[in-house]
Amino acid sequence: xxxxxVRNGFRALRRDRxxxxxxxxLPIAFFSIFGMVFGGRxxxxxxxxxxxxxxxxxxxASERLVRGLQHEASLAAITRxxxxxxxxxxxxxxxxxxxxxxxxxxxxxxxxxxxxxxxNPIAFAPGTPRKAIRILHDSSDPVxxxxxxxxxxxxVMTSMLDLMTSTGMKFFxxxxxxxxxxxxxxxxxxxxxxxxxxxRRDRDESPSAATSGAGSDGLVAVEVRDVVGxxxxxxxxAFYAAGVGVMFLLFTASxxxxxxxxxxxxxxxxxxxxxxxxxxxxLAGKMAYCTLLACLQLTLMFLWGAAVFHLDLFTHLxxxxxxxxxxxFAVASFGMLLASVARTRAQLSAVSTLIILxxxxxxxxxxxxxxxxxxxxxxxxxxxxxxxxxxxTKVFWRDEPVSHLAPQVAVLIGSxxxxxxxxxxxxxxxxxx
Amino acid sequence: MAASxxxxxxxxxxxxxxxxxxxxxxxxxxxxxxxxxxxxxxxxLGPNGAGKSTLIRSIAGRVRPDSGSVHVFGHPANSAPARAxxxxxxxxxxxxxxxTCRENLEAFGRYQGLRGSRLRDAVEWCLTWAALTxxxxxxAKALSGGMRRxxxxxxxxxxxxxLVLLDEPTVGVxxxxxxxxxEMVEDxxxxxxxxxxxxxxxxxxERLCDSIAIIDHGRIIAxxxxxxxVAKSFGGxxxxxxHFASSATDVASxxxxxxxxxxxxxxxxxxxxxxxxxxxxxxxxxxxxxVIDVTLRRPNLESVFLQLTGRDLRQ
Numbered sequence: 001x002x003x004x005x006v007r008n009g010f011r012a013l014r015r016d017r018x019x020x021x022x023x024x025x026l027p028i029a030f031f032s033i034f035g036m037v038f039g040g041r042x043x044x045x046x047x048x049x050x051x052x053x054x055x056x057x058x059x060x061a062s063e064r065l066v067r068g069l070q071h072e073a074s075l076a077a078i079t080r081x082x083x084x085x086x087x088x089x090x091x092x093x094x095x096x097x098x099x100x101x102x103x104x105x106x107x108x109x110x111x112x113x114x115x116x117x118x119x120n121p122i123a124f125a126p127g128t129p130r131k132a133i134r135i136l137h138d139s140s141d142p143v144x145x146x147x148x149x150x151x152x153x154x155x156v157m158t159s160m161l162d163l164m165t166s167t168g169m170k171f172f173x174x175x176x177x178x179x180x181x182x183x184x185x186x187x188x189x190x191x192x193x194x195x196x197x198x199x200r201r202d203r204d205e206s207p208s209a210a211t212s213g214a215g216s217d218g219l220v221a222v223e224v225r226d227v228v229g230x231x232x233x234x235x236x237x238a239f240y241a242a243g244v245g246v247m248f249l250l251f252t253a254s255x256x257x258x259x260x261x262x263x264x265x266x267x268x269x270x271x272x273x274x275x276x277x278x279x280x281x282x283l284a285g286k287m288a289y290c291t292l293l294a295c296l297q298l299t300l301m302f303l304w305g306a307a308v309f310h311l312d313l314f315t316h317l318x319x320x321x322x323x324x325x326x327x328x329f330a331v332a333s334f335g336m337l338l339a340s341v342a343r344t345r346a347q348l349s350a351v352s353t354l355i356i357l358x359x360x361x362x363x364x365x366x367x368x369x370x371x372x373x374x375x376x377x378x379x380x381x382x383x384x385x386x387x388x389x390x391x392x393t394k395v396f397w398r399d400e401p402v403s404h405l406a407p408q409v410a411v412l413i414g415s416x417x418x419x420x421x422x423x424x425x426x427x428x429x430x431x432x433x
Numbered sequence: 434m435a436a437s438x439x440x441x442x443x444x445x446x447x448x449x450x451x452x453x454x455x456x457x458x459x460x461x462x463x464x465x466x467x468x469x470x471x472x473x474x475x476x477x478l479g480p481n482g483a484g485k486s487t488l489i490r491s492i493a494g495r496v497r498p499d500s501g502s503v504h505v506f507g508h509p510a511n512s513a514p515a516r517a518x519x520x521x522x523x524x525x526x527x528x529x530x531x532x533t534c535r536e537n538l539e540a541f542g543r544y545q546g547l548r549g550s551r552l553r554d555a556v557e558w559c560l561t562w563a564a565l566t567x568x569x570x571x572x573a574k575a576l577s578g579g580m581r582r583x584x585x586x587x588x589x590x591x592x593x594x595x596l597v598l599l600d601e602p603t604v605g606v607x608x609x610x611x612x613x614x615x616e617m618v619e620d621x622x623x624x625x626x627x628x629x630x631x632x633x634x635x636x637x638x639e640r641l642c643d644s645i646a647i648i649d650h651g652r653i654i655a656x657x658x659x660x661x662x663v664a665k666s667f668g669g670x671x672x673x674x675x676h677f678a679s680s681a682t683d684v685a686s687x688x689x690x691x692x693x694x695x696x697x698x699x700x701x702x703x704x705x706x707x708x709x710x711x712x713x714x715x716x717x718x719x720x721x722x723x724v725i726d727v728t729l730r731r732p733n734l735e736s737v738f739l740q741l742t743g744r745d746l747r748q
Contacts, residue, residue, distance in 0.1 A: 267525030271589070274493045274521045275544035276513065432497040 018350030026354050033361045036376055049147045050076045052098045052110035059118025068159025072151050099227050102136050105398060108144035109137040122156065122219050132221035138228040140239060140397050141370045145224055156219045228398060237309040238396030239389060243365040245301040246327060246388045249294045253335025254352035256290045260339045261348060269430055279431050283336060283424055290332030298324045318402050319395030326409045327388040330416035334384065337419045340426035359383040387411045446471055446596045446627035447492060452501035454487055461487040463651035474628040476642030478635060478734060484651035485631040486524060489600045493521040505596055520594035522586045524601045530574040534565050534584050537573055538591055545592035559587035562617060579610025586617060597621060599630045603637060615640060635734035645734065649742050659734060666740045667732040673702040673710055676726035687722055
């Protein structure tokens with residue numbers, strides 16, 4: 001008897017594609033995504049953090065530090081903007097242009113080596129006067145500044161061993177009463193070997209070879225400043241409002257689009273299409289409804305963010321409306337497409353759950369894309385979530401003008417239109433039998 | 434001459450020419466030609482799967498024919514003018530379950546291009562016509578089966594079309610609601626609408642329809658008024674059913690000797706004139722047969738269908 005029940009269960013499951021997808025494919029898809037984001041670190045090392053390096057000092061010490069940073073595998077250190085094809089080589093970043101670049105989201109951090117740094121780069125004793133290296137960062141990526149600061153100390157230890165040793169010896173001499181000439185000679189010999197070793201490594205070895213060595217804090221003075229979110233009361237709220245909002249919009253749009261399937265099953269769709277309403281009008285009407293519903297949802301989400309989490313909604317209304325309309329339109333067209341492709345409600349439910357959760361994971365709705373490997377960050381750009389989150393981040397985080405939203409709006413509206421046309425094509429199945 | 438022909442076509446509510454629709458190997462409609470006169474009710478009578486709904490959907494423009502043509506008041510089916518002239522009540526309850534009766538009617542009225550006071554008046558008329566005024570604000574899903582059927586009908590004719598397609602509007606409703614639906618159809622007919630009414634209940638066709646087309650396997654196998662159809666199939670013949678108290682052996686031989694048949698203890702005689710009953714009763718009395726019941730059964734549409742197809746209408 002029990003075996004018969006079990007057999008029936010498996011027979012029914014075998015014929016229910018939706019249940020099969022939810023039972024087996026969705027968990028594997030999610031496992032793979034999380035595995036790629038968090039589990040792939042062992043093979044790829046710490047994800048590279050882009051950082052602009054500005055050398056105001058131009059001393060031998062600072063130049064060695066810049067070289068060391070450029071060789072550090074965890075950092076993608078750049079000193080000047082990317083050159084355009086066949087254009088002149090751009091000028092190196094200055095402290096001001098680097099700060100602007102961080103504010104605009106070119107990199108999440110910039111490292112400024114100040115003038116005078118080389119005179120006394122390293123200190124062992126507290127209170128020793130020295131110039132602090134400034135790290136300017138965008139706190140929407142809370143990891144970047146910490147990685148840059150940590151790697152800076154590591155690079156100092158691995159790339160400036162001779163400086164560290166000579167400074168250490170000076171400190172030792174001051175505190176111990178001095179060395180004998182013979183001891184001085186031995187120390188100088190050792191330091192020469194250090195310098196040769198470092199020069200040879202800088203010349204010959206790959207960047208990853210420079211990463212070995214123990215870490216330590218405080219060898220160089222560092223000042224960290226958040227140049228984007230320093231005046232924000234709730235730094236990450238806009239990100240989460242957009243991320244979570246878009247994910248649920250996708251579910252809402254899929255459900256609203258599914259009303260087409262309900263109406264097809266009940267016969268209401270046939271009746272509507274036998275009236276003066278054409279398929280294009282019907283689809284456009286559904287699309288308009290979905291778009292408005294999505295706008296309302298996002299507005300409610302951000303109003304809640306403003307009321308409870310002090311999101312600066314009312315000072316960013318133009319950008320908010322532009323992004324909300326573009327996002328809602330794209331999401332609504334996606335819902336229409338899913339509904340027009342699916343044959344039954346059950347199929348729609350299973351397929352949309354799989355696609356939406358995958359898009360949300362890859363697109364940054366569940367965890368920020370900067371935590372992902374570079375390839376996944378790029379893959380995220382295939383999703384509405386990523387473009388919407390990027391747009392809202394520009395509005396609420398970077399305080400960028402509406403005109404800067406052009407790429408995001410173009411992608412969202414353009415892909416929305418394209419998906420609508422595809423949905424219209426699929427909807428022909430309902431026009432005639 | 435051509436002009437008068439064209440005028441004649443435009444006033445013909447429905448003109449179907451050699452309509453064929455196949456679904457794979459199945460021919461749902463196999464070369465149907467049909468013309469319906471203005472302000473009449475045509476019954477499409479046939480068993481389940483005969484092709485009634487496909488024919489109706491072809492008229493409504495929801496099925497693309499493989500060949501042949503359908504014109505509604507001279508306009509090709511599914512053209513905008515044809516849609517405006519046509520009201521379709523599908524067999525399914527094609528309503529928005531969460532909307533109230535009034536909201537459903539408003540929605541379908543708007544889909545038909547009604548606005549403002551015309552829409553309001555149409556909604557009120559429909560609610561009265563369907564006897565749903567006191568349930569106007571109830572959601573469709575909260576209505577009884579009969580009420581839902583009535584709302585389904587009202588949603589199909591809210592724009593007061595001249596040609597109304599009613600696809601089995603009484604399926605699954607109780608006798609009381611069925612009577613109410615009959616009254617609604619009669620009211621429509623009295624107001625001058627041309628009606629195509631599909632059913633597999635011959636009593637509905639007999640009560641409501643001026644003429645009847647019998648459809649089977651996608652073909653119209655007979656068409657005319659009920660009297661014409663019966664006369665064509667049976668002439669003036671009627672059945673006499675007699676029940677005897679006498680022993681079965683005696684009855685069987687007596688019935689056989691007079692050209693009748695004995696089925697389940699009941700004797701069937703075919704007679705040309707009702708007066709033949711008296712002759713049968715006289716003969717029974719003369720031969721000592723004890724008759725306890727006599728019934729005269731005139732052929733009806735069901736008999737016609739059985740005669741034409743060899744199958745029962747409800748098979």
